[in-house]
Amino acid sequence: MAIASVKSKDIRSVKADVRVKTAKNDLTVALAGNPNAGKTTLFNQLTGLRQKVANYPGVTVERKEGTWNAAGEVIRLIDLPGLYSLDATSLDEQIARDILTGNIYDIPKPDVVVAVVDATNLERNLYLVTQLIEFRLPVVVALTMVDVAEKRSLGVNVKILSRMLGIPVVKVTAASGAGIDELEAAVLRTARSTDRPKASWLSETIQGSEEEIHLSLTDDASANKQIFARYGFISEVYQRSVTPIDTLERGYSEKIDGILTHKFFGLLILIGILLIVFQSIFSWASLPMDLLDAGFGSLAELAKSSLPEGILTDLIADGIIAGVGGVLVFLPQILLLFLFLSILEDTGYMARAAFLLDRLMRGVGLHGKAFVPLLSSFACAIPGIMATRTIENPKDRLATIMIAPFMSCSARLPVYTLMIAAFFSGQYIFGFLSLGAVLILAMYMLGIVMAVIVAFILKRTILKSPPPPFVMELPPYRVPNFKTVLLNMFTRAGIFIKRAGTVILAISILLWALAYFPRTSAEDISNIQSSTAAAAAEGSPDEGIQLRNSFAGQLGHLIEPVIEPLGFDWKIGVALIASFAAREVLVSTLSIIYNTGADSTEESPSLINAVRDAKKDDGSKAWTPLTALTLMVFFVLAMQCMSTVAVVRRETNSWSWTIFMVGYMTGLAYLAALLTYQVGKYLGFG
Amino acid sequence: MQTLTKLPIGSRAKVIAVHGNNAITKRLMEMGVVPGVTFRVVKSAPFGDPLEIKLRGYSLAMRISEADAIEVESE
Numbered sequence A: 001m002a003i004a005s006v007k008s009k010d011i012r013s014v015k016a017d018v019r020v021k022t023a024k025n026d027l028t029v030a031l032a033g034n035p036n037a038g039k040t041t042l043f044n045q046l047t048g049l050r051q052k053v054a055n056y057p058g059v060t061v062e063r064k065e066g067t068w069n070a071a072g073e074v075i076r077l078i079d080l081p082g083l084y085s086l087d088a089t090s091l092d093e094q095i096a097r098d099i100l101t102g103n104i105y106d107i108p109k110p111d112v113v114v115a116v117v118d119a120t121n122l123e124r125n126l127y128l129v130t131q132l133i134e135f136r137l138p139v140v141v142a143l144t145m146v147d148v149a150e151k152r153s154l155g156v157n158v159k160i161l162s163r164m165l166g167i168p169v170v171k172v173t174a175a176s177g178a179g180i181d182e183l184e185a186a187v188l189r190t191a192r193s194t195d196r197p198k199a200s201w202l203s204e205t206i207q208g209s210e211e212e213i214h215l216s217l218t219d220d221a222s223a224n225k226q227i228f229a230r231y232g233f234i235s236e237v238y239q240r241s242v243t244p245i246d247t248l249e250r251g252y253s254e255k256i257d258g259i260l261t262h263k264f265f266g267l268l269i270l271i272g273i274l275l276i277v278f279q280s281i282f283s284w285a286s287l288p289m290d291l292l293d294a295g296f297g298s299l300a301e302l303a304k305s306s307l308p309e310g311i312l313t314d315l316i317a318d319g320i321i322a323g324v325g326g327v328l329v330f331l332p333q334i335l336l337l338f339l340f341l342s343i344l345e346d347t348g349y350m351a352r353a354a355f356l357l358d359r360l361m362r363g364v365g366l367h368g369k370a371f372v373p374l375l376s377s378f379a380c381a382i383p384g385i386m387a388t389r390t391i392e393n394p395k396d397r398l399a400t401i402m403i404a405p406f407m408s409c410s411a412r413l414p415v416y417t418l419m420i421a422a423f424f425s426g427q428y429i430f431g432f433l434s435l436g437a438v439l440i441l442a443m444y445m446l447g448i449v450m451a452v453i454v455a456f457i458l459k460r461t462i463l464k465s466p467p468p469p470f471v472m473e474l475p476p477y478r479v480p481n482f483k484t485v486l487l488n489m490f491t492r493a494g495i496f497i498k499r500a501g502t503v504i505l506a507i508s509i510l511l512w513a514l515a516y517f518p519r520t521s522a523e524d525i526s527n528i529q530s531s532t533a534a535a536a537a538e539g540s541p542d543e544g545i546q547l548r549n550s551f552a553g554q555l556g557h558l559i560e561p562v563i564e565p566l567g568f569d570w571k572i573g574v575a576l577i578a579s580f581a582a583r584e585v586l587v588s589t590l591s592i593i594y595n596t597g598a599d600s601t602e603e604s605p606s607l608i609n610a611v612r613d614a615k616k617d618d619g620s621k622a623w624t625p626l627t628a629l630t631l632m633v634f635f636v637l638a639m640q641c642m643s644t645v646a647v648v649r650r651e652t653n654s655w656s657w658t659i660f661m662v663g664y665m666t667g668l669a670y671l672a673a674l675l676t677y678q679v680g681k682y683l684g685f686g
Numbered sequence B: 001m002q003t004l005t006k007l008p009i010g011s012r013a014k015v016i017a018v019h020g021n022n023a024i025t026k027r028l029m030e031m032g033v034v035p036g037v038t039f040r041v042v043k044s045a046p047f048g049d050p051l052e053i054k055l056r057g058y059s060l061a062m063r064i065s066e067a068d069a070i071e072v073e074s075e
Ligand SMILES: Nc1nc2c(ncn2[C@@H]2O[C@H](COP(=O)(O)OP(=O)(O)O)[C@@H](O)[C@H]2O)c(=O)[nH]1
Pocket: A033, A034, A035, A036, A037, A038, A039, A040, A041, A042, A082, A144, A145, A146, A147, A148, A172, A173, A174, A175, A346, A347, A478, A479, A480, A481, A484
């Protein structure tokens, strides 16, 4: 037995050496800790802004890595997902375990693990530490929230704690940076030492290599015995190192919860918070959005007037600036939404929302934890789908993934906003309720209701499973850390901008080219003009004929029979096709379509006016309020986002589920849009 | 057998056993719900489920179906 384990260790260390060499011999340190232990705060403190977000190979779990300059040593610091235990039940725990054991190919096995331990929640936080010690990892404990503990006269004796655990324990204070030097020293010392503490709480037979421990854990009964043994040891440590206080007393969080998770007011407040979030996204963001819009407008004009006339100038002004600008205009709204989500998450409110809604969500067959991914999906389905990894049951997780894109994400906002600005602005219901706000709320509700119905059906048919467990910590309320919230917001916004700069830029150029080529010569135009009456109906004849004969126009014509029952003409068809890459592309495509070949000396009308004035080939209006509404309904339900499709493919690891999702969502969208348009027409709105 | 669900809101009690050998009992135990630990029942959510308890200085939410597996002894 002993020989076998030595052997396997040798192999591992050889592999580790190879990896360390590729990483330029830097030290690798992993940060591990329970959710809410203060890990992010410490990570930000240690790395400053020298950090990057990437994905683990093969899975889209976000990984944060940074550089920590500790007393002259350059350390590669890896932030593990927050976790309670190393017994992989959720994907997060699986990944953390793989990193700690050196089983992720581009990350060397960590030289030191810094365990972030919340002093106010010592017992449960130490549980993970006991497991890390069992894995024979070099561990240093960073004790956080000491200031909070001291306020409650909960004194922790670090010396005793350290002696009983057999590893260094350092108090760190996030706000002042106190203890960081000590932490650096302890980490460097531990990296050099080969001493590993013994997991004294385990019986002799299971002391040994990590494989053996892992094996013995596969049996549930003995696993439970081990959990009991760990907590037995922890209780002993706790009793000796902490001045006793009543840990069951009513704290301030409970007092706050007296209102926030109140049986009646709790739900009202939840609805109120959501309303405030959405209301402010629309009212506060409008000024910077108008400014951005005007800015991109003048930029395009400037490009046209200062660059020589030709294909390149057209590409820059009509393709790139109009396309990318049309999307970047929505940055203020997205920043605000991410700001609110970060704050709700950081204060600890998100967990309460799950607590409040679990019963309702279960009625549908979903887990209360599904609330967080679904709420995040209002910003963007991608982080939402990634957040489903906290849901342990694979079928529940799959059901949540399948409905997440029904939540109206920020990419739909441009579409809703454009439609409302063009056809429903300045109208009020009962004289005070803005029709636009009501319509937007209705679109959000439509998505939610549809999600509920689909989840209900899925959970009773193909994804049937027993009700999933709901065992969840309600973390104490905290004033969010300004820096963390901002950093979080800008990281997520960065992802959005990157998309605007890559996918959307590429699509804009492609679309511009599709609409620009093949060129119809001036001669042809006059020939066609004299022979077709339809051309006279176009706002600007040259434009109309050019677009009609372009590749994009041909594509639009090709799908026209399919979309005609929805009230869409071929130009909207072009925009629809394009928007399957990303929803917000609709806006940039419409700006390209309605501006193609626009005479540079003329003031080009803003997109809103262009949409209002657009004509069908027969001279009738291309858009009516009903068409706009139909389009919005289509956008609520259709799966039009390449990035989401890619993420679903990776997260479900299945093409059939991915194709199923695209298919059923788009089918549903078509039917709902058809219903909206035909019923509306019948009722006489059209 | 007295289970956690039968306790009135606000009462304190001690865990005697966590019944069943499945992922849920394991998760409960990992979160510190092991025999011998004392806790207080804090409240139930708007529709009577889930429950919130306080133990080891923190708050834990669980469904009634899960709390039913926890055998307790009132203090
Ligand atoms: N008072 C106090 N608050 C802290 C300390 N460390 C972190 N926090 C706060 O605790 C909350 C959770 O911290 P965070 O780093 O996001 O935890 P994570 O979930 O482990 O990444 C945040 O609001 C932090 O501002 C600390 O040492 N003292």
